[in-house]
Amino acid sequence: MTADVLGAPVKRVEDPKFITGRGRYLDDITLPAMTHMAILRSPYAHANIRSIDISAAKAAPGVVTVIVGADIPYNPLPMAWPAGGASGIQNNISTPRALATDSVKWTGEGVAAVIAESAAQARDALDLIEVEWEPLPAVVDAEKAIADGAPQLHENAPNNHVFDWQVGDKPGTDAAFANAEVVVSQRLVNHRLIPNPMEVRGDIGWYNPGTGEYTIWMSSQTPHIQRLLLAAFVMGVPEQKIRCISPDVGGAFGSKIFCYADMALVLFASKAIGGRPVKWVEARRESFGSTIHGRDHITYVDVAATRAGEVKGLRVRTLANLGGRLSTIGPGIPTTLYGRILSGPYKIPNVHCEVTGVYTNTTFVDAYRGAGRPEATYVVERAMDLLADELGIDPAEVRRRNFLPPDSFPYDNPSGLLTAVNGSKLYIDSGNYEPAMDKALAMAGYADTAAKKAEAKARGKLLGVGLSTYIEVCGVAPSKWIGAVGEGWGAAMWESSNIKVHLTGKVVVTMGTQPQGQGHETTYAQIISHELGVPMEDIVVQHSDTQGTPFGYGSYGSRTSNVGTGAAIKAAARIREKARRYAAHMLEASVDDIEVDGAEYRVKGSPDKKKTIQEIAFALDLAFDAPEGMEPYLDETAYHDTPNCTFPFGTHIATVEVDEETGNVELVRYVAVDDVGKKINPMIVDGQLHGGIVQGIGQALWEEAVYDDDGQLLSGSLLDYALPRAAWLPNFELDETVTPSPVNPLGVKGVGEAGCIASTAAVANAVNDALSPLGIRHLDMPFTAQKVWGAMQAAPRSSGSSKGGQA
């Protein structure tokens, strides 16, 4: 018998190639006669293009051609997820073109491209392009952009509004506030982040004049979607004429979901030069300005509650800065994935949320790990702490008094947050929030917080402890629901799997999902090994090429473990069923008498009469003796549309120490109890949690995209944008509770974004707790040393330190 590997911490089968440098990323690919492209990007945040002189660049050594926007007949890039959900929502859409034609809306928008024999020659020739600019006033802040007299970015977007969207129960919420015993209000800034995957983006485009077919290699999370978008929406080329291939993808965090201008550009360029392949790989600095950014909300939150700490209403008004033009699903993130989950794990009877999407002269904003859910968690978790502070009740106790009880599930939010316009609903699938919090409190020694604060104070440190009791939305999403929360084209969200058992007994699994470091080749193999009884090493998992994999929507939104896995399990069941029918034929028994145990198909009551799946595959693939009406070959495809999303949850507790003299914040302890349902591979779950937690900590403490008032990105390189480093972090103390999801047969919930959704708020609450003795009620992230020091200098109360810094 093959050992059951489902749920085991199997080492990742991908790792030998990745850790020995044998991965094959986009930039590792060289094609015959390949050329190289460099893109001239706008130095202005807002400007009209009066003219572009490319003559000198065209004559430069090695240059094959130079392209400007006017050369390219393609449509602007598509916008696939407008803010929707209530009738009559107007979305004022402007998306990028392959190259800008008349004007630029942010520093970094592409205006011309050089194709040359070498990457260096392409780069050198950029300096020879002369653009006559007409600089225009710029605005980078969402509140300033909607104010009277602000620079206007687009004629179709009065006052720079992309949309005005709302969700929830306004009259009910207003009534809750009218009757409230306590109201707590706060302005919160969830600042802008820059994703920075280890591998930057890039594409290679190849047009074959002999067939009229386009092939594009792209560092993408979504090759099938890009094929559809490029064909049907951008290029006007029949979909079957485009093939998209994602080689190994070295991280993405959402930034590689989207349809980017460079994708259309390399394909246009390859055709323009007669079919030589064209490679473009962004420089890190280029990536900072022209790959999407994340977050960037300004939020006003009000909480209505009783004196006992029971929350009766939550009112949220958010300005979502979406950048100079819209990325592929920019408006969907701060609406559906944010406003609809604002109540978190709490029983809040009245919630209302208004979101205005805003154009500014900044890089476009779209899904970045967590995408809307970290922003929502931050709002509600800060609100819980502010309420606790107002009432003088312990933050853990306030949460306890508001948690949904364990008999609430499946939970239909009374404000209809999760209800789409066509009436289809999401339900919070399962949960049991208090045990996870209690476990985390015990692990963190929460009861001893006061003593720890006193001990730290004696060392010149202000210690703070912060909780984040979060929920995640994984397994995005039922197509019917997702279609009805967006408008226009939207996107379906089902997944696909094909399984073939070859006559050697080896198994080839092809998936529509697209890994970018998660370990799909391991986890799918564990599942199929469990389902078919075939050893893991006999299974190969393939993906990433629209030629040869079934259509799939790709990997993002923590959807693979629920939706992709659902398809794989369905396909495996079909393989089993066909094998069972053929086993009955081989064993001269009735199908109903065949029982399946791992790889073995046995006649009930006659255990010696059996065939293995390998024997069945051999015979059925040869088909010398196939019965009438049975097709040869074990080859089954399945498509899976999830009936619901899954909602992981947990409690994270951060402990920080603030240096009273410098404002430097050190994270000294991090405890996390996560409930991600059942686990396919607990080692990979831990890895996802670690990475996610670090990313969320990075936002709270160090990472920040900073623009000046003219729209120049001041934090435009890794010298000024601080990514977290291992040496700055304590060992994470992880534990779990396990509440299986009823949504899928494995009971898994997913984990791709959970750490990142939880940790930002935990750290923010910890720092604010540390500063509270100074009379500081709320400080916005990121808690850089300078910002914390400044807040301490301006604080109502001194820290009482004999060594306080001087102004």
Next chain:
Amino acid sequence: MIPAAFEYTRASSVEEALAILASDEGAKLIAGGQSLLPLMKLRLAQPARLVDIGRLPELRGVSRLDDGRLSVGALTTYAELMDSPAVHLGVIRDAVPSIADVQVRNRGTVGGAVAHADPASDLPAALLALDAELVIQSSSGTRNVRADGFFQGPFTTGLAHDEILAAVILPAPRHDAGSAYAALEQRASGYPIAGVAAVVVVGAGGMIEWAGVGVTGVSDHPYRAHEVESALVGTMGSVEAVAAAAELVVGDREVNADIHAGRAYRAAMAVVHARRAIEAALARAS
């Protein structure tokens, strides 16, 4: 991230490198390349010619001079410096590990850091505090200068175009001295927002007989804070005396400001870290 085109010459001797420098205005020396190459990739530096002195053995390694001082060859890497007797100097032991990362410390050189003269480089603060001597070579001979006065502005030193920094001479470690480096790191770059190196020589009675204080990251070039040193010498190094001396670390100098630290914050951090460095140096001297 592709540099502009440049010529490349690998020098086979110091004399050859000096001859190229003397004849080619556009030539620039490269040793470990850990500062210059990133600038070239960003096209912030576009030298017409690189003269690679990275393989000249005569510029490499740490040796003890007859008077007990340590001569550190310009090509000595940070990692090699930490493997040398210089590690007995507390200020070196503190400052070098705070420079960049392991890869950079394996390639980056002492001479490169000093000649490059980044206004926020860690090592110059240590050299200033140690009152180090710099050995400068040209076709016309060798001259020794003190670190104090060598750093003149951002990326600007007392080194002429046709000269090579050949070695740095550090004082011999001594039992009655203590030294330390304290810095607040800018999280993204790892460069100090304010970094202060302190060296104190303490007499038998506990009185501070000599002090050296080097400051980096604060102003447009690393400098020696003589005002702090004067305030320390002759005191018993009490908490109050150290705090009072540390207050003088900025003086009337123009303080750098950027998105990570405005003038007020950076000046305050210079004071805090001056005090911390002096206190740590005193603790090591006793």
